[in-house]
Amino acid sequence: MENRDVMNNKDKLMQAAIDLIAERGYHGVTTQEIAAAAGLSEKTLFRHFGSKQNLLESAFDRYHYAAEMNDLFQGGLNGDVYEDLLRISRTYHEIMFRNRKMIKISIAEGHHLPGFRERTHQHPQQLKKLLIDYFTEMEKRGKVIHTDHEQTAVSFMLMHFGAFMNYIDATDTTVLNVSLEQMIQHSVQLWTRALSP
Amino acid sequence: MENRDVMNNKDKLMQAAIDLIAERGYHGVTTQEIAAAAGLSEKTLFRHFGSKQNLLESAFDRYHYAAEMNDLFQGGLNGDVYEDLLRISRTYHEIMFRNRKMIKISIAEGHHLPGFRERTHQHPQQLKKLLIDYFTEMEKRGKVIHTDHEQTAVSFMLMHFGAFMNYIDATDTTVLNVSLEQMIQHSVQLWTRALSP
């Protein structure tokens, strides 16, 4: 099964590239280091991808992460604002954490690769729309007060984005002395109170 | 006044370094480019700083931004939760925006320079303490409900940090279709409601 192995090696290289570039930046990592981290030779790297740029682009293409958030609102929400917001928050952080390296790269070197920013922006756009629809529905049901739901959704998302950024480096957990799970629970309590009629 | 000019040239170089490194990263900028952006020769750069590393470190030393937040709570707050939170939020964003380039560098290349992280972390630590004290005082006065003030402060700060990160690149203002000022006003309204007795 040579085809299987090729894919495995390509994947190894792309994964190594993502790991290292996320930590040290595109210019901070050499092709030798990437190949070594993948357990392969530098020659193989260039045979598969032709260039360092193309390696990163291919990695970004393969490990796209948009559209994951879709599933979130397919069932799972039960109409209790506190529980729903909690569930949304946790899912958000799961997805963000799973893709934290790509996100870090996209933020740090978005200007290097065309299309990076666009793809990483699909994701929040989508979540915003879903949140707005949720708030609108809950307002109809009399479960939340009337607000500018777009603004509310944006503030809610920015809070969790800030939390994500803060916890993206594991060593930084001590910065604010509060665990992510604590922060999620407490903030959702506050938001529930702010929105409850 | 040769001394004056020396300082001007050193400042020019440090400022150029900050500008360029914030945009393209430490390894994405050459000493030639920095010197050219400062309108000086590369030779002068090395005469003053000896190395590229030392240039960045010197720049970071000079343009430290911690302790700015102190002034915020020295007077200016009047006991009206909505107005106070509004004022705090705006001051926070002013300070963060003014130092956005240093912050970007510190986030992207914190591992390169020892002491970067520590200094950029003084700042939020300080704000957190001040916020906790403020909430405690307001609770005594019966202006806000009892919460875990530390958690509340952290969530509040993370929300604004997320907003700051989102608006740090001017081109990104369209991502969420909401201006920073709108976001500040709306979010503070929500928080005031969440905390009001």
Place this chain on the structure above:
DNA sequence: CATGACTGTCAGTGCTGACTGTCAATCGTC
């Protein structure tokens, strides 16, 4: 005018890093 502080030009060094070419080895398939 002499001096000292600062700067630019130019040429150059040494290293690193992206990328290539050649050849041999491995390994699964027919």
Place this chain on the structure above:
DNA sequence: GACGATTGACAGTCAGCACTGACAGTCATG
């Protein structure tokens, strides 16, 4: 065993970049 596909070891090219040395020019000060 022949073959194709994949890979590694090795040597090497070439450009870019951090950094240096030598020399001359400018300019304010005494």
